[in-house]
């Protein structure tokens with residue numbers, strides 16, 4: 001045991017390997033770790049941002065431009081750096097897009113905070129100023145937001161295209177944006193109070209390789225990627241569908257049980273009994289009135305045979321997620337026990353077969369709804385990146401439909417909000433004023449990076465943007481394709497306000513969290529390369545602190 005102190009002072013018991021950092025050095029350390037992570041995704045921001053190739057420990061490769069995917073795959077084991085990863089995850093969960101923006105702003109806020117601390121401003125004042133600025137920024141975002149017609153497909157398509165530009169999906173963005181809009185609109189319901197709900201539970205995405213992304217399509221219903229089970233079963237049918245998550249087989253125990261038979265009759269009896277059980281399952285399905293059985297588990301050969309004889313179409317070992325989606329599409333229940341099932345658990349549907357694609361298409365009746373976005377791409381890597389792009393686009397289109405507002409993109413909101421925050425700062429007293437100004441400066445990271453990533457001069461761009469906003473051109477943004485500062489809304493660069501608001505609040509929360517830490521107590525050596533989990537636990541503080549050992553190592 002080392003560093004034991006008695007005589008009325010707090011006693012801290014640390015192990016021999018334990019390390020401790022306090023105040024400035026703790027903050028400096030944390031800030032640089034968090035900033036390094038933010039910096040690593042910044043080069044992907046915007047339509048001209050670059051992609052990252054990530055190689056997992058198993059040697060799998062992911063090529064992506066998507067902030068949250070990059071950070072998730074990076075396997076960061078530094079606790080402060082992980083807070084930045086959490087920003088991306090929160091942004092992804094809450095808004096679905098804008099992860100790179102959120103992380104870049106968080107990194108830049110921390111850079112600003114570092115300068116504030118260097119000027120001997122207490123972290124508490126920095127935190128307070130950031131919080132005030134964040135609230136004000138969100139109000140300004142709402143104020144800037146442009147109301148749009150939620151049913152205006154053209155504006156929705158622009159929102160989808162803006163989000164897909166620069167991603168793998170870009171090359172076919174015309175087709176894909178239309179598909180995204182159609183799919184989102186197909187699952188939109190207008191509530192009684194006049195609000196719109198985009199129920200993404202009714203929307204599924206499936207992918208296939210070996211074809212151009214331009215041949216992607218929206219399918220009214222669900223796709224089940226299965227081959228026909230039995231040659232005598234119908235390929236296509238219409239009627240009641242049973243969703244079953246238990247096996248139509250004899251239980252394992254029955255198969256393995258040793259049976260001693262003394263004469264052939266007994267063996268016959270035993271086999272007959274098993275057959276009877278299987279036949280019983282089929283009878284039950286027929287009694288329920290099912291024309292189709294979709295089973296998550298196995299279906300015994302004998303059961304297949306009997307079902308075929310009854311003209312029932314069956315599928316087996318269907319993915320749980322498919323079954324859950326079918327429940328929505330068909331308005332059915334998932335049955336676990338055939339004996340207690342009733343006809344009310346079934347759903348009406350139509351099954352057709354796409355022989356070329358080797359899958360079934362299952363549609364519900366008029367009451368039920370559900371669509372599948374069927375995405376195609378040449379290879380796995382291509383189609384995966386297209387799917388990530390399309391997911392983001394779906395989220396922003398859904399946000400636009402539910403909120404009915406958009407913002408111009410291309411750094412327009414950041415520049416405008418920054419300008420308004422600088423005005424607002426004049427009325428803020430004390431040291432918080434400096435923090436509000438630092439916050440405004442941090443927002444500039446977005447237009448600056450958009451310019452940088454497009455090979456434009458970031459200073460020139462910022463100057464142009466600021467003078468446009470000084471002239472009350474609120475929607476002026478950088479169009480990276482022309483290199484000009486222009487009305488981003490007119491240029492069709494539009495985003496939902498929600499993602500921007502969320503990016504501001506999650507970036508602020510993360511920066512404040514990092515700033516609140518004034519003490520790092522680690523069970524391991526703070527300077528060792530990220531092997532924190534193996535660091536020996538030290539004295540009384542060992543247990544829960546093990547994960548902090550990699551501090552400073554991962555980057």
Ligand code: ADP
Pocket residue numbers: 044045046047049066067097098099100101102162163165166408409410411446450478479480481493495
């Ligand atoms: P994020 O993960 O934050 O969504 P993206 O790489 O998708 O990051 O980039 C989004 C940013 O790119 C937004 O600020 C958006 O306004 C901007 N953007 C999109 N299209 C254009 C364009 N044509 N010109 C300039 N900026 C654009």
Ligand code: MG
Pocket residue numbers: 097098099163392
């Ligand atoms: Mg995006």
